[in-house]
Amino acid sequence: MLDDPHHRPTARHLRQFAKNMRHEPTDAEAAMWRLLRDRRLSAYKFRRQVPIESYILDFVCFEKRLVIEIDGSQHVKSRRDAVRDAALASEGFAIARYWNNDVLQQPTSVLEDILAKLAGR
Template structure:
């Protein structure tokens, strides 16, 4: 993703990077072995994934999410289309999950 991110990943990273969203610290492409999370906030144990249509009903993603949940993470998945068309809704969802005002 770092070398050739999708348009949605670029837009989401612009929202999350540099503590721009309510001073939350996010990292991108972060290993949580054996997986790599698109974006992670360790303080809130939150993983955010930007998904294209290839992720629809993915058994791999279900197994991955179950593993991350067992590690104490909550996984929020957003469709690329939603990231591009409704970024404010995405921000509000993240803030709500972290228990922060929006």
Template structure:
């Protein structure tokens, strides 16, 4: 078990070192409590998964997806498991972040502040 945890942590560290352009852009808006003083971490191991961005205080995971995630059954299973751990998962396309970072951040903030919100547009 410990070997799997170490492997996952190493993979998360590698992902932090080589972010996608969209991840880098969103991280610039989230890091150092820049979004309404909310603390976000990036590439965080949770269970057997690695979440792109996590706000523990709001129990919110933000995932950025490329086209390989379109209609992905694997993502549905993953999101269900993360929800079992008590998190809500909010997904954005990489293009959304690149095209309109302000709207992306406004949506993240709304979800972080209102736990009754659910993503139903994806």
């Protein structure tokens, strides 16, 4: 079962790509990180741009096994996202997806939804 990825081998190129993504977030990812970092959301610990298997997750709370993805229009009806979500769900993760515009324009609503999902896990 997938736990903290520090305990699982991850391809070096994937770790490097995740590191690069942490240094160059999208505007929506940067905004979400400001809201989640340092246990700012009800003391839940989140990590960002976490490589797991062959995927990089935008944000993950391992305690509650909740993955948060911040998506743009390229993710509408994405087959790759559906396959990834199924693989993560089989490992006990729930996936919450939010549009970039929602994170930037309605952050309070997004945080309320995340809190509800965390409470339900």
